[in-house]
Amino acid sequence: MTTPKNDKNPRTTGRPTLNEVARRAGVSPITASRALRGIPSVAEELAQRVREAASELGYVANPAARALASARSQTVAVVVPSLGNQLFVETLEAIHAVMRPRGLEVLIGNSHYSRDEEEDLIRNYLAYQPRGLLLTGFERTESARRMLESSGIPCVYMMDLDSGAGLHCVGFSQIRAGAAAAEHLISRGRRRMAFVGAQLDQRTLLRGEGFRRALQQAGLYDPALELLTPRPSSVGLGCELFAQLMASHPQIDAIFFGNDDLAHGALLEAMRRGVKIPEQVAVIGFNDLPASSFTVPRLSSIRTPREAIGRRAAELLLALMAGQPIAEPVQDIGFELMAREST
Amino acid sequence: MTTPKNDKNPRTTGRPTLNEVARRAGVSPITASRALRGIPSVAEELAQRVREAASELGYVANPAARALASARSQTVAVVVPSLGNQLFVETLEAIHAVMRPRGLEVLIGNSHYSRDEEEDLIRNYLAYQPRGLLLTGFERTESARRMLESSGIPCVYMMDLDSGAGLHCVGFSQIRAGAAAAEHLISRGRRRMAFVGAQLDQRTLLRGEGFRRALQQAGLYDPALELLTPRPSSVGLGCELFAQLMASHPQIDAIFFGNDDLAHGALLEAMRRGVKIPEQVAVIGFNDLPASSFTVPRLSSIRTPREAIGRRAAELLLALMAGQPIAEPVQDIGFELMAREST
DNA sequence: AGCCCACAGGATAGCGCTGTCCTCGAAACA
DNA sequence: TGTTTCGAGGACAGCGCTATCCTGTGGGCT
Numbered sequence: 001m002t003t004p005k006n007d008k009n010p011r012t013t014g015r016p017t018l019n020e021v022a023r024r025a026g027v028s029p030i031t032a033s034r035a036l037r038g039i040p041s042v043a044e045e046l047a048q049r050v051r052e053a054a055s056e057l058g059y060v061a062n063p064a065a066r067a068l069a070s071a072r073s074q075t076v077a078v079v080v081p082s083l084g085n086q087l088f089v090e091t092l093e094a095i096h097a098v099m100r101p102r103g104l105e106v107l108i109g110n111s112h113y114s115r116d117e118e119e120d121l122i123r124n125y126l127a128y129q130p131r132g133l134l135l136t137g138f139e140r141t142e143s144a145r146r147m148l149e150s151s152g153i154p155c156v157y158m159m160d161l162d163s164g165a166g167l168h169c170v171g172f173s174q175i176r177a178g179a180a181a182a183e184h185l186i187s188r189g190r191r192r193m194a195f196v197g198a199q200l201d202q203r204t205l206l207r208g209e210g211f212r213r214a215l216q217q218a219g220l221y222d223p224a225l226e227l228l229t230p231r232p233s234s235v236g237l238g239c240e241l242f243a244q245l246m247a248s249h250p251q252i253d254a255i256f257f258g259n260d261d262l263a264h265g266a267l268l269e270a271m272r273r274g275v276k277i278p279e280q281v282a283v284i285g286f287n288d289l290p291a292s293s294f295t296v297p298r299l300s301s302i303r304t305p306r307e308a309i310g311r312r313a314a315e316l317l318l319a320l321m322a323g324q325p326i327a328e329p330v331q332d333i334g335f336e337l338m339a340r341e342s343t
Numbered sequence: 344m345t346t347p348k349n350d351k352n353p354r355t356t357g358r359p360t361l362n363e364v365a366r367r368a369g370v371s372p373i374t375a376s377r378a379l380r381g382i383p384s385v386a387e388e389l390a391q392r393v394r395e396a397a398s399e400l401g402y403v404a405n406p407a408a409r410a411l412a413s414a415r416s417q418t419v420a421v422v423v424p425s426l427g428n429q430l431f432v433e434t435l436e437a438i439h440a441v442m443r444p445r446g447l448e449v450l451i452g453n454s455h456y457s458r459d460e461e462e463d464l465i466r467n468y469l470a471y472q473p474r475g476l477l478l479t480g481f482e483r484t485e486s487a488r489r490m491l492e493s494s495g496i497p498c499v500y501m502m503d504l505d506s507g508a509g510l511h512c513v514g515f516s517q518i519r520a521g522a523a524a525a526e527h528l529i530s531r532g533r534r535r536m537a538f539v540g541a542q543l544d545q546r547t548l549l550r551g552e553g554f555r556r557a558l559q560q561a562g563l564y565d566p567a568l569e570l571l572t573p574r575p576s577s578v579g580l581g582c583e584l585f586a587q588l589m590a591s592h593p594q595i596d597a598i599f600f601g602n603d604d605l606a607h608g609a610l611l612e613a614m615r616r617g618v619k620i621p622e623q624v625a626v627i628g629f630n631d632l633p634a635s636s637f638t639v640p641r642l643s644s645i646r647t648p649r650e651a652i653g654r655r656a657a658e659l660l661l662a663l664m665a666g667q668p669i670a671e672p673v674q675d676i677g678f679e680l681m682a683r684e685s686t
Numbered sequence: 687a688g689c690c691c692a693c694a695g696g697a698t699a700g701c702g703c704t705g706t707c708c709t710c711g712a713a714a715c716a
Numbered sequence: 717t718g719t720t721t722c723g724a725g726g727a728c729a730g731c732g733c734t735a736t737c738c739t740g741t742g743g744g745c746t
């Protein structure tokens with residue numbers, strides 16, 4: 001009794017098919033197909049019969065057959081660079097919440113911040129003929145770009161806007177967000193401000209760029225006060241980088257961390273070393289993770305609209321998939337500076 | 344120039360097909376199919392020609408056609424109860440790392456700790472005819488159980504072992520882990536120990552159960568010192584529950600939190616209130632999140648083998664899918680108590 | 687009364703692949 | 717040399733569904 005189904009034919013699925021539903025409802029298979037897809041040219045009475053037959057048999061359409069016959073799947077693919085922090089998870093949740101009620105399956109790919117991995121994922125997903133794609137940022141290989149273009153599949157780019165000319169994108173300006181952090185620190189009277197970034201993905205670099213420009217404009221920019229590392233962002237790394245920065249540049253009076261994880265680590269390390277936050281050094285993070293309003297001291301941060309980006313990007317993609325005219329191809333959701341105890 | 348492809352037929356994909364590859368390689372489609380699938384009955388020279396033709400055309404097999412013809416997909420479905428904390432993300436990563444090199448797509452479903460949502464997901468995924476399923480825990484609806492059984496699709500259960508009789512499962516005993524937390528606190532001389540759990544999923548409850556039994560055995564169990572809430576675990580909730588517990592039971596000398604998030608919140612709240620950890624109250628968490636070794640004080644926790652569970656579960660599923668005999672249907676990966684400053 | 691049109695519903699064919707025979711030639715044996 | 721075996725490669729059919737065309741009926745028109 002390994003397999004309860006007793007089909008002799010290994011090519012069949014053993015599950016009820018549209019034909020059986022149609023026979024039970026006393027209609028042709030095409031009518032059944034139309035009824036279950038909600039195509040309005042079927043009389044309501046027949047449709048009702050078909051729906052009943054389907055539910056009695058426990059019929060669920062075979063997506064492979066459907067995709068093969070119609071040359072389009074009920075699938076949307078999303079590629080994010082990481083699942084390791086809340087950021088993209090919240091965005092994914094929002095995408096799911098929009099797509100699933102419409103019967104669209106969401107394929108999730110994790111590129112681990114690697115262009116090559118992303119290219120592989122895109123190649124792979126395109127084979128599934130997804131109805132649409134949601135990608136993160138604009139940084140990708142040339143051949144990925146070509147595949148996307150020649151596929152003709154609608155695509156929405158999430159998170160950044162800064163170089164999204166001609167594309168459909170939903171996000172906020174990383175550069176302006178970085179600048180906002182700088183302006184906030186300047187408004188608090190700080191003069192020797194450092195930027196600490198990890199991972200060094202495009203968006204982190206753009207935040208740093210915005211921060212730098214704002215400092216330059218204020219005549220406060222010091223290139224020695226940038227600490228960048230390709231290592232992935234984490235609380236532990238934040239401890240380490242804070243210690244390093246305090247050792248090499250003890251005179252700094254503020255730090256902008258490209259990610260809240262790092263800032264959390266810095267707050268902990270500061271506590272261990274007796275560095276007073278914000279009296280001696282002000283600290284501001286980025287993303288405003290849920291924990292940031294509970295740290296000691298409570299962390300100032302740039303709140304990013306992760307849920308809204310997912311939702312709006314999904315809705316934009318739906319409109320593109322439906323061939324609707326797009327009023328706003330570039331949607332700026334903005335960001336919000338959360339000033340708390342740490343600055 | 345909306346669509347670069349100029350196919351008139353909307354039923355075709357516009358992408359190269361196996362037929363074209365076969366023609367280019369000068370073989371029959373079946374031979375091409377076999378060559379690309381690595382079936383050994385094809386001469387190496389022919390196989391080489393086919394592979395070249397495929398790569399020249401940029402051929403990627405149509406998974407829908409493949410699934411339809413063979414009645415099996417190249418897909419494995421995973422259902423986890425949450426993506427909101429590191430836990431399941433690390434497990435998912437490990438599953439991906441095992442499955443993707445073998446050409447298996449991983450469908451990720453998030454049940455949000457809801458049995459009904461999980462049932463929907465399972466129903467939906469079964470329609471895709473996945474080669475296998477990876478599920479979390481044993482708690483599910485009766486009809487989900489029936490669907491799984493009658494599908495005949497191999498299934499591996501992750502995380503818990505405590506009621507996995509007769510099933511293939513990979514994890515550790517939540518009950519024993521909870522007991523280990525209790526024993527650790529007892530060995531530190533604590534007498535009035537509380538348990539705080541959120542989410543109230545099966546695994547959290549089992550941890551509590553193990554904790555309770557160990558206290559009972561030591562004659563130290565006090566039912567008043569259990570604080571349970573169905574709200575999802577978070578740092579903020581940890582602050583709140585710690586405050587609540589200290590207000591209602593100021594005499595406690597240790598707390599076991601069912602999740603590190605909660606414990607992190609408790610450490611922060613304790614700092615705000617001047618409660619000395621561990622002098623006045625010892626705190627131990629669960630899962631040993633990466634940040635736990637950096638908190639102030641460093642958090643004692645039960646380290647759970649999340650990566651190993653994903654990897655081993657995936658490998659076990661592969662063996663089941665291949666019809667191999669299973670030596671160990673129940674794999675106990677164990678857990679590790681990380682004693683740090685907070686106890 | 688005769689005509690046309692609209693529309694519900696059905697017949698047909700095929701999406702792109704693979705399971706299952708089957709063929710055919712060469713190697714291995716008596 | 718004749719017979720058998722074996723294995724590489726091909727022909728065929730069909731997985732379950734839907735796009736497309738086609739049929740037949742009823743209502744509105746002249």
